[in-house]
Amino acid sequence: MKILCFIHGYPPDHNAGAEWMLHAINKEMVAKGHNVRVMLRTGDIPVSKNGVTYYKKVSDLKVFEGVEIYREGAGMYSKLYGWADIIVTHLNMTGKAMNLARDFKKPLVHLLHNTHHNDVIYRINVKNNYLVYNAKWNKKASKYRNESIVVYPAVWKEDYEVEPQGDNITLVNCWADKGGHTLVELAKEMPEYKFLGVMGGYGDQVIGKEDNLTYIENTPNIKEVYKKSRIILMPSFYESWGRVAVEAMCSGIPVIAHPTPGLKESLGKAGLFADRDKPEQWVKLIKKLDNEDYYKEISDKCKKRANELNDISKSQMDDYEKFFNKIIKKGYEAV
Numbered sequence: 024m025k026i027l028c029f030i031h032g033y034p035p036d037h038n039a040g041a042e043w044m045l046h047a048i049n050k051e052m053v054a055k056g057h058n059v060r061v062m063l064r065t066g067d068i069p070v071s072k073n074g075v076t077y078y079k080k081v082s083d084l085k086v087f088e089g090v091e092i093y094r095e096g097a098g099m100y101s102k103l104y105g106w107a108d109i110i111v112t113h114l115n116m117t118g119k120a121m122n123l124a125r126d127f128k129k130p131l132v133h134l135l136h137n138t139h140h141n142d143v144i145y146r147i148n149v150k151n152n153y154l155v156y157n158a159k160w161n162k163k164a165s166k167y168r169n170e171s172i173v174v175y176p177a178v179w180k181e182d183y184e185v186e187p188q189g190d191n192i193t194l195v196n197c198w199a200d201k202g203g204h205t206l207v208e209l210a211k212e213m214p215e216y217k218f219l220g221v222m223g224g225y226g227d228q229v230i231g232k233e234d235n236l237t238y239i240e241n242t243p244n245i246k247e248v249y250k251k252s253r254i255i256l257m258p259s260f261y262e263s264w265g266r267v268a269v270e271a272m273c274s275g276i277p278v279i280a281h282p283t284p285g286l287k288e289s290l291g292k293a294g295l296f297a298d299r300d301k302p303e304q305w306v307k308l309i310k311k312l313d314n315e316d317y318y319k320e321i322s323d324k325c326k327k328r329a330n331e332l333n334d335i336s337k338s339q340m341d342d343y344e345k346f347f348n349k350i351i352k353k354g355y356e357a358v
Contacts, residue, residue: 030045030064033061033063034243038241044136059089129151144169151355180329187252191252191254196223196228200259220237254278262285265280282298
C-alpha cells in the first residue's frame with residue numbers, strides 16, 4: 024500500500040512523542056514492504072519557550088530511516104495525494120488534511136494522541152475518516168463515532184536499551200505541565216542528590232538555579248540521557264500515554280509518575296506513583312529507591328513491563344496494517 028502522512032513536523036527535526044510514535048509506525052510499515060511518504064508544511068517549525076516564539080530550522084533531509092520526506096506546495100498536493108492509497112494526519116494539520124482528502128477522494132486516518140476534544144473531527148461525517156487511538160483509556164474517554172483501533176506508541180526495546188551508569192534523577196521536558204516546578208522543588212529539598220533537566224521540544228521551560236540541578240538542551244539522542252539516569256520523574260499534569268516512561272523501562276530505570284490515566288496504563292504494575300502537588304511523596308519514593316534490593320525489584324518489573332509492551336506493539340502493528348488494508352479495500356465512499 025501507499026501511505027501519505029500530511030503533518031506539521033517530523034523527526035529528527037521535530038523531537039516530540041507524537042512524532043516519534045508516527046515514525047515508529049511508519050518504519051514498521053516500510054519493513055512490511057509498504058511505501059510511506061511524509062509531506063510537511065512549508066516553513067520552519069515554530070517553538071515557544073519562556074514566552075518567546077522562535078523558528079527552528081528544518082533540515083533538507085529527504086529520507087529518514089526509510090521514510091521519504093517532502094515539503095507541501097500546490098504541485099505537491101496533487102502529486103502526493105494522487106499517489107497515495109490512504110492519508111494519515113494528526114494535531115496541527117488535521118483540518119487541512121481533511122479538506123485535501125475530500126478534494127482528492129482519499130480515506131483519511133487521524134492519529135489521536137490525547138483526549139482534548141477536536142470539534143473538527145467530532146462534527147464531520149464519519150465516512151472516509153478513521154481513528155487510531157494511542158491508548159485504551161483515550162478511546163473510552165473520547166466520544167467520536169468513527170471506526171477505530173488502538174495502537175500504543177511503539178517503543179522497541181532494542182532501540183532504547185542502555186546500561187545506566189549515572190546517578191541523576193531526571194525529568195525530560197521542563198515545561199510546567201510536565202513538572203518543571205516539581206524538579207526544582209525536589210532539588211531544593213534533596214541537596215545531596217543530583218538532578219537533571221532535559222529541555223523539551225515545546226512549552227515554556229521552568230529553570231532552577233540549584234547547585235545540584237543541571238540542564239541540557241533538547242536532544243534526539245535520548246539514549247545518552249538514560250545512560251546518565253538512575254530514576255526518571257514524570258510529574259505531568261496530563262499524559263495520555265508516557266513515551267519517556269516506556270523508553271526508560273527498556274533499561275530497567277524506575278519511573279516515579281503522577282497517576283494520570285495514560286501513565287497508569289503504560290507503566291502498569293511497574294510504576295511508582297506520587298501526587299505532583301505533594302513533593303513529600305516524591306522524596307519518600309526517591310529515598311526508598313536508595314535500597315539496592317528495592318531498586319532491583321522495581322528495575323526488574325520495569326524490564327518485564329517493557330517486554331510486555333514490545334509484544335503488544337508487535338501485534339498492534341499487524342492490526343494497523345490490517346485496518347489500513349480494510350479501509351483501502353472499502354474505498355472512498357460518497358458522502
